[in-house]
Amino acid sequence: MSALRSCLRLLVLAAVSVLVVLLLRHWIATKQHVFDREEIAKLAKQYSGQDHEQAFSKVVVELRKRYPGHILPDEDLQWVFVNAGGWMGSMCLLHASLTEYLLLFGTAVDTGGHSGRYWAEISDTIISGNFRQWKEGTTKSEMYYPGDTIVHGVGEATSVQWGAGTWMVEYGRGFIPSTLGFALADTLFSTQDFLTMFYTVRVYAKCLLLEASTLLTEAGVF
Numbered sequence: 001m002s003a004l005r006s007c008l009r010l011l012v013l014a015a016v017s018v019l020v021v022l023l024l025r026h027w028i029a030t031k032q033h034v035f036d037r038e039e040i041a042k043l044a045k046q047y048s049g050q051d052h053e054q055a056f057s058k059v060v061v062e063l064r065k066r067y068p069g070h071i072l073p074d075e076d077l078q079w080v081f082v083n084a085g086g087w088m089g090s091m092c093l094l095h096a097s098l099t100e101y102l103l104l105f106g107t108a109v110d111t112g113g114h115s116g117r118y119w120a121e122i123s124d125t126i127i128s129g130n131f132r133q134w135k136e137g138t139t140k141s142e143m144y145y146p147g148d149t150i151v152h153g154v155g156e157a158t159s160v161q162w163g164a165g166t167w168m169v170e171y172g173r174g175f176i177p178s179t180l181g182f183a184l185a186d187t188l189f190s191t192q193d194f195l196t197m198f199y200t201v202r203v204y205a206k207c208l209l210l211e212a213s214t215l216l217t218e219a220g221v222f
Contacts, residue, residue, distance in 0.1 A: 033100055034070050037123050037171055040102065041149040044125035044169035048147040052128045052167035056092075056104050059169060063094065063102070069214035070095050071102075076206050080199045083186035086113025087160065091170075096207035101176050106167030115158040116182040120174025122152040129166025134159035180204075 043062055047055035064071045071094050082089050088111050095102040105124070112132075124131070126146050133150060134141040135158050144150055152158065154174060172179065187197045 033173060034067060034095070034097075035100060035102060035171060035173075037121075037151075037173065039066075040169065040171045041123060041125045044127065045147050045149070048125070048127050050127070052106065052165075055127045056167070056169075059104075060094065067095075069217065070211070072203075072207060072210060076203065078199060078203055080203065081193070081196050082183060082200075083191050083193070083196075084113075084183050085116055085160075085186070087111040087162070089162065093203045093207060095211075096176060096204050097211045098176055098208075099173065101170075101172045101207075103170050104167070105170045106165075107162045108164060110162070110164050112159070112161030115152060115156070115160045116179070117155060117157040118152075118172075118174060118182070119154060119178040120172045120176060121154050122170060122172045123149055124152075124168045124170045125149045127167045127169065130163040131166055131168070132161040132163075134161075 043066075044059060047058050060071065060077075077092055077094070079090050079092050082091050082105075087107075088109075089105055089107040092104040093101065094104065106127075106129070115133075126144055126148050128146055131144045131148075131150060132141050133144070136156065141159070141161075184197055184200065187193050187200075
């Protein structure tokens with residue numbers, strides 16, 4: 001009887017897990033999103049090839065005009081190290097919710113490793129530098145340059161490599177909390193840079209609070 005109960009529990013757990021996944025996929029597919037991938041790529045491409053710091057400033061100004069209430073104010077913008085998949089970069093989070101994020105990303109040194117495999121689609125438009133990608137199941141890599149947009153599909157995994165001085169605008173759409181495990185794993189189990197982890201969690205929380213405030217304001221609560 002105990003073996004039968006265990007089997008029944010496993011079946012119930014599996015059924016609930018599948019149901020949760022299906023509900024999440026339906027919610028993400030039907031939810032109205034703030035940003036459009038093509039628009040973000042087009043905006044970033046306008047400033048590709050320029051000095052990345054000046055380009056980023058222009059991108060942020062334009063984003064605030066187009067999406068008022070959805071981009072963090074200057075006082076909350078912070079460059080934070082990211083260690084994941086064997087590589088090290090730095091990000092400046094501009095927007096984040098449960099289903100979307102928008103950030104500036106790059107590295108001042110050569111770095112590379114595993115891309116991660118997510119429940120999210122991620123696209124990067126290069127402002128400066130170069131990026132090499134080796135897709136799963138292939139034997140050749142591809143190189144990308146300023147103005148190019150690289151799309152990393154849901155469930156995909158690649159080998160990635162950034163040249164020193166590569167900076168890009170990144171947009172992600174999907175179940176964003178599912179990306180945090182990969183983003184924080186190296187920090188937790190390797191570098192043990194818990195201050196960086198705190199910075200990451202804090203800025204994500206600020207983004208969620210901003211989205212909640214904007215949603216309530218638009219609904220006429222405030």
